[in-house]
Amino acid sequence: MPLSRLDQRYGTAVRGVWTSVLGRTDQSWKGLRSWRDADAKAFQRRTVPIILAGERQVATLTASYLEQLYKEIDDKAKRVALDLDAVTGTALRGVDPYDVYDRPFNEIYAALSDGVPLDAAVQRGEHRLETLVKTDLQLARTHTVREVADDMPRFAYTVRELQGEYDCALCIVASTQRYMKRDLAPIHPGCDCLVKLVTADEDPGQVIDEQKLEQIHKAVEDALGQSDRGARAIDYRQILVTNDHGEIGPILGFKGQRFTGPGDIQPS
Template sequence: MVTQRSYQQAVEQVRNRLLVASNRLWSNLGSYRDSDIDRLVALVVPHVQAGQIQIANLTEAYFQAVGARAGMDVRYVTGGRGVPAEEVYRRPATTMYSALADDKPMALAVEEGATRLASLISTDMQMAKVRQAQRSLESAGITAFVRVLTGNENCALCVIASTQRYLTSELSPIHPGCDCSVDRLPAGFDPERQIINSDLLELTHATIEQKLGASDRGARDLGLGKTIRDTPISDYTDLIVTRTHGEYGPTLAWRDEQFTSKAQIEALQ
């Protein structure tokens, strides 16, 4: 029987292999001119789509234990964006060119392009996972699910999401870079209930309130006004929750990313 942990590990291996290979390719493109980007797209897109198919098959295999019989639809699991992949995977070059236009050093511009490429791949892997999970759960007649954290450190938005019951019809990644897994509800849990783990939910909010003086129950606003490419997303993705000890509950740290300055963090403390 496939366990949730072995399923997570298999998905992570697929994603990590792609990230390592694509980063190596990006780093060795050479001049980063149009012909180099054409080569990047021609090499990366088939590998990304193969990774999406692999992850979809792993997901269907996991949910077969609860009666999933959806099968895997290639166009569905690779078409989550509604935009041709050949267009999507030119975006790292656009990010790099924009950085150069802002007079950033070439090395930094290349690094920003690499970060964009990794984000695109991670999100495409996650979309394939959740789109297949949705089909698999629906084929088994399962109408609600729980998000499963994938490690000891997760952003606060994902931790809070893991305490909630979600409807299968609402299944989607909750933020760029999210790697949460999906599982059926705990045995005997009433699917009409919203809160699955009230203790973790309250501990997380209490810890945030203790550190920042306030906690938004909607898990969005910490005063950062956080966006990715002008699209607002939850500020809680900058808070990392580490469950170091069952007795002490979660602890918090800040994610070290360019869109959160030291001054912004200190202003909240």
């Protein structure tokens, strides 16, 4: 299903927040002169407010987007009163965000204690930081969907719409499913699927697009020699798939690669 203008505006706005927050936190990280406790605390003082502000932006954009969606089926719907403190910050993990953003530094210390060179240890910390930020921005979105959905009784389920030129295979599998609106959770850090609340007169069942589901598993099996219905034996998050290639069908690759055809994706 093509994305509506509303979907596109919302997706663009959220990606803009992600880009800004990730860019500013990365800049702060790269500006560190050392990774001792004092530097960690200074980093947290600079960046945690940026991340929290990003979470609130994502939550506000999501609530506004869902309100507009709901007005399409109920033009008398009231505005949603969203408590931002309930869908951001400590509410996301049950842990103080300042403690959460100690973890990249703990990652460095643990790596160094295992004999990992400093440069490699710092890279591990940087990767942990990026994963934490992406996850928290996602959690702000999913928590908001759950909270807002409570005030929208005509919405019964959530579905995921794919947005990117490339999506990971796990997201494509998820896009073939329906989820109860209170059970929504992030798929993986970096997932940019558009979450939509939908109406239904009756439960359509877990799988709502059997054809797409079978196509993605077949594409994975054709490329790698096996597929996995649970997406566990094979890490579907690492497999990229084009959403639209009219000539030759789905093309698979691995994250970090750019490719031109099936011959370019042989696993190492």
